[in-house]
Structures are given as structure tokens and as C-alpha cells.
Amino acid sequence: MATVTHDQALANARQLLNGDPVAALAQARAILDIVPTSAAAHRIAAHALRALGRETEAQDASLAAVGATIHDGAMVDAALALSENRLPDAEAALRARLKEDATDVAAIRMLAEVAGRIGRYGDAEKLLGRALELAPGFGAARANLATVYYKQNRYADAVAALDAVIGDDPDNPAHANLKAAALGRIGGYDEAIALYGQLTERFPEHAKLWMSYGHMLKTVGRQDDSIAAYRRAIANDPGLGEIWWSLANLKTIRFDPADRAAMEAALIAAERDAEDGGGARDDDRLHLHFALGKAYDDAEEHDAAFRHYAAGNAIRAAQLDYRADETRAIVDAAITTFTPGFFAERTDWGDPAPDPVFILGMPRAGSTLVEQILASHSAIEGTMELPDIPALALGLGRATHDEGRRWVEALAAAPREKIAELGANFLRATAVQRKTGKPFYIDKLPNNWLYVPLIRLILPNARIIDARRHPLDCCWSNFRQHFAKGQAFSYRLSDMGAYYRDYVRLMAHIDAVQPGRVHRVIHEELLADPEGEVRALLLFLDQPFEEACLSFHANARAVRTASSEQVRRPINRDGVDQWRPYDAWLGPLKDALGPVLAAYPSAPANFG
Incomplete structure (x- = not known):
């Protein structure tokens, strides 16, 4: 089917939706027989099925439309804008799509991501709720909703949403990681520690997982296990400043000269990256400065300690712009x-x-x-x-x-x-x-x-x-x-x-x-x-x-x-x-x- 014929067929199917959903469904399926990746045809089928009261099939059709989105040039462009953090461009494209079809669940989910990135969590929640109303099996939207709950400090809601997601996708480490973090916020420490234990077994080289595991072990008073987890994280990624600060933040540990040398080397590398335009290393730099401040404070080298404390504070102050x-x-x-x-x-x-x-x-x-x-x-x-x-x-x-x-x-x-x-x-x-x-x-x-x-x-x-x-x-x-x-x-x-x-x-x-x-x-x-x-x-x-x-x-x-x-x-x-x-x-x-x-x-x- 030529492109123009395909577009005409879609236009005809949309017209049929107004008075003859049976015919619209037949037209949509005819299009899909020839172009199975047509997201628009899947959405028309969902509309028709919903009009006919066949809700379960409508939800399946909406999910099929999501899967076909990778073949939709406009949605690919919107996704690229999102990945490059060009949020105004992404929002404009997604709103244009939803003006054409307000039930495009892929567009709804992506617009919710835009809202979440700029802190409009209430708007993101409403959009994701609408996406899940249209396609309850849309796992990515439910996972996004769990994140939105977490960002709003609604940790029990986040855990409930993640339970549904994990049931459908039990091997996804990101979902388990977020669930463990949420459990830690509502006192579910034993389950959180068990989840982190499983994750570190599956991904033993993942420094941030070991760090999160160390945080949870620290919370319940297992200090030796916490230190071991932090040390394992450092072994995996000695340049990740947050791990060094996590170790320093135990307060009761004292760094030895080898630790100070390792932190100084990591800081030099982070400073070099910053000079080359690697602004992403600012967090490493500030964490390393705070950790080195603690290290030199313990050694009673107060000039060096204050220098590092002041440098770390200056980086963070610039990030936050407190008034x-x-x-x-x-x-x-x-x-x-x-x-x-x-x-x-x-x-x-x-x-x-x-x-x-x-x-x-x-x-x-x-x-x-x-x-x-x-x-x-x-x-x-x-x-x-x-x-x-x-x-x-x-x-x-x-x-x-x-x-x-x-x-x-x-x-x-x-x-x-x-x-x-x-x-x-x-x-x-x-x-x-x-x-x-x-x-x-x-x-x-x-x-x-x-x-x-x-x-x-x-x-x-x-x-x-x-x-x-x-x-x-x-x-x-x-x-x-x-x-x-x-x-x-x-x-x-x-x-x-x-x-x-x-x-x-x-x-x-x-x-x-x-x-x-x-x-x-x-x-x-x-x-x-x-x-x-x-x-x-x-x-x-x-x-x-x-x-x-x-x-x-x-x-x-x-x-x-x-x-x-x-x-x-x-x-x-x-x-x-x-x-x-x-x-x-x-x-x-x-x-x-x-x-x-x-x-x-x-x-x-x-x-x-």
C-alpha cells in the first residue's frame, strides 16, 4: 500500500468511527494486514473496540499501538527531544499528537515524563492515570507512576505500583532497586535489605547498588556490613565521590593515608574532567571534597580540611542558589x-x-x-x-x-x-x-x-x-x-x-x-x-x-x-x-x- 493510500485508508477509518465502529474496526484491521506496524491503525482499532463495548480487546489494541510507536516518525522525534532534554520541543510535539488523538497512550506517557522532569508531579500522575485507564497492561507507564509516587514521598503507593510492575517483569533490576528504596522510607528494612542482597549478587560490579545496600545496612545498625558494602562499591568505582562521602558520613570511621591518596587521585581526575567540560562530575567533586575534609579533620590538618569543606560547599551552593x-x-x-x-x-x-x-x-x-x-x-x-x-x-x-x-x-x-x-x-x-x-x-x-x-x-x-x-x-x-x-x-x-x-x-x-x-x-x-x-x-x-x-x-x-x-x-x-x-x-x-x-x-x- 503506497503512503498516500495508507493515509487515505486511515482517514476513511477515522470517519467511520463516528457512526459505524464495526466498519471502522474492519478498515483498521485491513490496514494492519498490510502495515502491521501502523500505530495509528492500532489506535483506531482501540477506539472502535471501545465503542463496541469490547474493553479488554481495546486495551490490547492500545498496547499494540505503543509497541508500534517505534515506527512512527513524529513520536521518534519526540522521544529524541526527550532524551536530549529539549523539553519544550518534546512537549509541543506530544501536545500536537494528543490534539489529533487524545487516546495515544504512548504520547500520554511521554508527556507525563516531561511533566515529571520539571517537577509537575501532580500533572504527571494524572496523565499516567489516564494512560493506565486506557491500557492497564502498559508496564512502562505503571513504572513511571511508581517513580512519580516516590518523588511525591508517597512511598507506600510506590511499593504497591512496583509490585504490579515486578509481577509482569520480575527480572528488571531498576524496578527492584526503586522498590527497595521505597521500602526503606516506610520502615520495610528487612525486605529492602533482601532485595539489595539479591541485586548485588546479580550485578556484583554495580557500584551504586553496593552503595545503596550500604545505606540500608547503616540504617539498621549493621555498621561492619555497611562498611564492607561501601568498600566493595569503591573497589568497583573509586572515582564515584558519593561512595567516599557515604563512608565518611558514618562519622565513626577514620580514613588512613591510603584512603586520602585514593580520594585525592579521584578528585584530580574529576577536576580534569570538569575543566574539559564534564559538568556531570560536579557531584563527584563535591562529595570528594566533603570526604577529604573529614579525612584531614581526623588527621588534625585543619587548613587542608577547611579548604576541602569550603570547596565542596561552594559547588553545592552554586547548584542550589539558596535565598x-x-x-x-x-x-x-x-x-x-x-x-x-x-x-x-x-x-x-x-x-x-x-x-x-x-x-x-x-x-x-x-x-x-x-x-x-x-x-x-x-x-x-x-x-x-x-x-x-x-x-x-x-x-x-x-x-x-x-x-x-x-x-x-x-x-x-x-x-x-x-x-x-x-x-x-x-x-x-x-x-x-x-x-x-x-x-x-x-x-x-x-x-x-x-x-x-x-x-x-x-x-x-x-x-x-x-x-x-x-x-x-x-x-x-x-x-x-x-x-x-x-x-x-x-x-x-x-x-x-x-x-x-x-x-x-x-x-x-x-x-x-x-x-x-x-x-x-x-x-x-x-x-x-x-x-x-x-x-x-x-x-x-x-x-x-x-x-x-x-x-x-x-x-x-x-x-x-x-x-x-x-x-x-x-x-x-x-x-x-x-x-x-x-x-x-x-x-x-x-x-x-x-x-x-x-x-x-x-x-x-x-x-x-
């Missing part, structure tokens, strides 16, 4: 908006459940230690750093003002019913994290300090604990730390000082307008008098004192944070005054902190 004025503006708006009268008018709003215990404050301020202490109590369950409160706040801002940062304004205008709904949504979303029958559970996300007014409003009976550490020790610890994601404020000393200062400002305001609603744990006081501070903490939570809380280091629970290995040791003062050898470089931090330094409770003991 301190945006955080300051949110804090200013919160202080202006959330007055005593505001809370008095909404006294009995929100969900009354008392179950959540929020531990918040600056990262690296001792919140993991407080969590480990409380999670050793018979009535309190530890979970992890949950993303749900920021998601609720930013979602409210986007829904109301099309801008997440305007959540303060949106919350102030929210009616009683919406406030209760937000509280219920938090409880429902975090239920998957609860693995025991304990009445209380912990959300230990430090950055929740910014959302304390929201927490007080939507969950008025929840308890809030502010973990606070000396500003120089805390901020220096952040500067030494490369975070897997978030904490964009922490890569410039001046930004970090401003962030700490804004945190103190908002918490002081909360103390004034909601007195007694936040219990503050000063890290240095906890180190000096563990039993007294733990008793005061449990009194705030209306829980009896238990000796197990002082033996927190014996608790075998999984811990995901950078302090995971540190809280498996008894209380110690190893982290106190670690900023002192670097005092000469901390001027920008001190200037940004301003009066916060002198106001800190332990100032006389810790300032030089």
Missing part, C-alpha cells in the same frame, strides 16, 4: 500573622489526636539523640524524618495562591473545616510509619521549626520539642555535612548564620504567643545532666520516667539520619567545641548570627 531573604520573609510574615489573638480565636480547631511528637530545630543540633532517647520509652515509637508537614504547608500555599511560600497567608485564611482536614491528612499520611501499638510516635524533621504555627493549629494536642545546640557547634557541623537533599541554607556560612537567627526569632515568638507549648532541650545541658533533662522531657510528655531512656544506645531501632552511628554510643562530648580549630574562618558565620551568639544559654562556657 536567605525568602526564609526571612516567611518568618516575618509568621510573626506578624500568628498573634495571641489569632490562636485564641482558633482554640479548639484542628484534629484533637495527641499521637504525634514533633522534634525540630536546626539540623545537627541533637534532634536524633532526643529521638533515640524517646524512642527507647515503652509508649513512644520512633519513625524518621517525615516530609508531610512541609508538604501540607506548601501544598496549601500552592492551592490557594499558586505559590507554596505563601502558606502563612493561606493558613490565616483557612476555615475551620480545612484546618481539621489538614490535621487528619497528616495523621493518615504518616500512619504507614507506625509499626507498633505504641500510643505516640515521633516526627523528627528538624526544618519543621518553620511550620510550628501550622502544627499548633492543625494538631493542637501534639507535643513539640525544640532541640537546640550551641550556634557555632551547630552551624559548623552543618557546614561539614553534605546532605542528600534539602538544607540549601547550609552551604554558605553567612546563609547558615541567617537561618539559625531566623529559627531563633520564630521560636522566641512562639514562646511568647503560645507559652509552654514548646519544650526546649539545650544540647549541652543534656550532655551535662542526662537524667535530669530526660526526666523533664518526659514530664512535658506526661510520661513516666523509664531507665531504658538513659540506655538509648542499646536500642536497635533503625536510624536514617547522619547521626545514626553517633546515637548508638553512650552520651559523650565529642561534638562539643569542634568549631574552635576553624575559628579564624568563621567570621561570616559570626557576623550573620549577631546577637544570637551572646544570647545562647551556654555562651560563657563555649565562647572563646
Whole structure:
């Protein structure tokens, strides 16, 4: 059949769809007898079958159209634009295709990928849902949906979607890898570790799989196995900086001269690639700088350590482009908006459940230690750093003002019913994290300090604990730390000082307008008098004192944070005054902190 004859036949089949689906189906099948790779004919057949109520056959025809897409020049061009990250070109081509045929599931899936790449996960989810409605057996779309769920922190949904995909494609390592990562986010550590074990057996030379395996082993406290996994990953790819940083991030390991030499060699290679235009090596460079900073810090070579820390932070700061004025503006708006009268008018709003215990404050301020202490109590369950409160706040801002940062304004205008709904949504979303029958559970996300007014409003009976550490020790610890994601404020000393200062400002305001609603744990006081501070903490939570809380280091629970290995040791003062050898470089931090330094409770003991 000549091209023009083929096009005419397709046009005729499309016309028949309007009033005679039987004839349209016959025409489509006639075309396919001659051109079995005609994606358009498969789609027409799907339309006709659906009109005839033959849904199962229609779904099969839609899948056949997907398979034939590789012979469709326009779709091949769109796929090429996607692979080259020419997203506007891909989006234009795909929208044009869907204007012609809104049921082209291959085009729908690819448009969802465009949406996902630019962070429009809600749009991606809707598109993928439509693709799967038309072709439930479309495994690639379901796998994409699992990824979209994962990106939205909906890990249980991701696992459910992956179970369906893996059932159809059990040998695909990418699906198993994503499932293991998602399981780790909802406390399914045993299954995740088993999956990683199987994957590393199948792909023993895959460095990133060994690294992910090491992460999960670290989380459950199997430090020796974790180190072995990281070392195996390094043997496979000594230039992958993230593996070296993962090893450094155990905190308890010390690098020897051979390790430093290997990292320096890897850094030279990464720097050379960067000079040749290999921007993809920036992540290797920053991870190697952070790991070398740790190595030279351990060796007390502080000039070299600071040089590497500063270089790694500079790379990451350029990637993130944090704006301190945006955080300051949110804090200013919160202080202006959330007055005593505001809370008095909404006294009995929100969900009354008392179950959540929020531990918040600056990262690296001792919140993991407080969590480990409380999670050793018979009535309190530890979970992890949950993303749900920021998601609720930013979602409210986007829904109301099309801008997440305007959540303060949106919350102030929210009616009683919406406030209760937000509280219920938090409880429902975090239920998957609860693995025991304990009445209380912990959300230990430090950055929740910014959302304390929201927490007080939507969950008025929840308890809030502010973990606070000396500003120089805390901020220096952040500067030494490369975070897997978030904490964009922490890569410039001046930004970090401003962030700490804004945190103190908002918490002081909360103390004034909601007195007694936040219990503050000063890290240095906890180190000096563990039993007294733990008793005061449990009194705030209306829980009896238990000796197990002082033996927190014996608790075998999984811990995901950078302090995971540190809280498996008894209380110690190893982290106190670690900023002192670097005092000469901390001027920008001190200037940004301003009066916060002198106001800190332990100032006389810790300032030089």
C-alpha cells in the first residue's frame, strides 16, 4: 500500500468511527494486514473496540499501538527531544499528537515524563492515570507512576505500583532497586535489605547498588556490613565521590593515608574532567571534597580540611542558589500573622489526636539523640524524618495562591473545616510509619521549626520539642555535612548564620504567643545532666520516667539520619567545641548570627 493510500485508508477509518465502529474496526484491521506496524491503525482499532463495548480487546489494541510507536516518525522525534532534554520541543510535539488523538497512550506517557522532569508531579500522575485507564497492561507507564509516587514521598503507593510492575517483569533490576528504596522510607528494612542482597549478587560490579545496600545496612545498625558494602562499591568505582562521602558520613570511621591518596587521585581526575567540560562530575567533586575534609579533620590538618569543606560547599551552593531573604520573609510574615489573638480565636480547631511528637530545630543540633532517647520509652515509637508537614504547608500555599511560600497567608485564611482536614491528612499520611501499638510516635524533621504555627493549629494536642545546640557547634557541623537533599541554607556560612537567627526569632515568638507549648532541650545541658533533662522531657510528655531512656544506645531501632552511628554510643562530648580549630574562618558565620551568639544559654562556657 503506497503512503498516500495508507493515509487515505486511515482517514476513511477515522470517519467511520463516528457512526459505524464495526466498519471502522474492519478498515483498521485491513490496514494492519498490510502495515502491521501502523500505530495509528492500532489506535483506531482501540477506539472502535471501545465503542463496541469490547474493553479488554481495546486495551490490547492500545498496547499494540505503543509497541508500534517505534515506527512512527513524529513520536521518534519526540522521544529524541526527550532524551536530549529539549523539553519544550518534546512537549509541543506530544501536545500536537494528543490534539489529533487524545487516546495515544504512548504520547500520554511521554508527556507525563516531561511533566515529571520539571517537577509537575501532580500533572504527571494524572496523565499516567489516564494512560493506565486506557491500557492497564502498559508496564512502562505503571513504572513511571511508581517513580512519580516516590518523588511525591508517597512511598507506600510506590511499593504497591512496583509490585504490579515486578509481577509482569520480575527480572528488571531498576524496578527492584526503586522498590527497595521505597521500602526503606516506610520502615520495610528487612525486605529492602533482601532485595539489595539479591541485586548485588546479580550485578556484583554495580557500584551504586553496593552503595545503596550500604545505606540500608547503616540504617539498621549493621555498621561492619555497611562498611564492607561501601568498600566493595569503591573497589568497583573509586572515582564515584558519593561512595567516599557515604563512608565518611558514618562519622565513626577514620580514613588512613591510603584512603586520602585514593580520594585525592579521584578528585584530580574529576577536576580534569570538569575543566574539559564534564559538568556531570560536579557531584563527584563535591562529595570528594566533603570526604577529604573529614579525612584531614581526623588527621588534625585543619587548613587542608577547611579548604576541602569550603570547596565542596561552594559547588553545592552554586547548584542550589539558596535565598536567605525568602526564609526571612516567611518568618516575618509568621510573626506578624500568628498573634495571641489569632490562636485564641482558633482554640479548639484542628484534629484533637495527641499521637504525634514533633522534634525540630536546626539540623545537627541533637534532634536524633532526643529521638533515640524517646524512642527507647515503652509508649513512644520512633519513625524518621517525615516530609508531610512541609508538604501540607506548601501544598496549601500552592492551592490557594499558586505559590507554596505563601502558606502563612493561606493558613490565616483557612476555615475551620480545612484546618481539621489538614490535621487528619497528616495523621493518615504518616500512619504507614507506625509499626507498633505504641500510643505516640515521633516526627523528627528538624526544618519543621518553620511550620510550628501550622502544627499548633492543625494538631493542637501534639507535643513539640525544640532541640537546640550551641550556634557555632551547630552551624559548623552543618557546614561539614553534605546532605542528600534539602538544607540549601547550609552551604554558605553567612546563609547558615541567617537561618539559625531566623529559627531563633520564630521560636522566641512562639514562646511568647503560645507559652509552654514548646519544650526546649539545650544540647549541652543534656550532655551535662542526662537524667535530669530526660526526666523533664518526659514530664512535658506526661510520661513516666523509664531507665531504658538513659540506655538509648542499646536500642536497635533503625536510624536514617547522619547521626545514626553517633546515637548508638553512650552520651559523650565529642561534638562539643569542634568549631574552635576553624575559628579564624568563621567570621561570616559570626557576623550573620549577631546577637544570637551572646544570647545562647551556654555562651560563657563555649565562647572563646
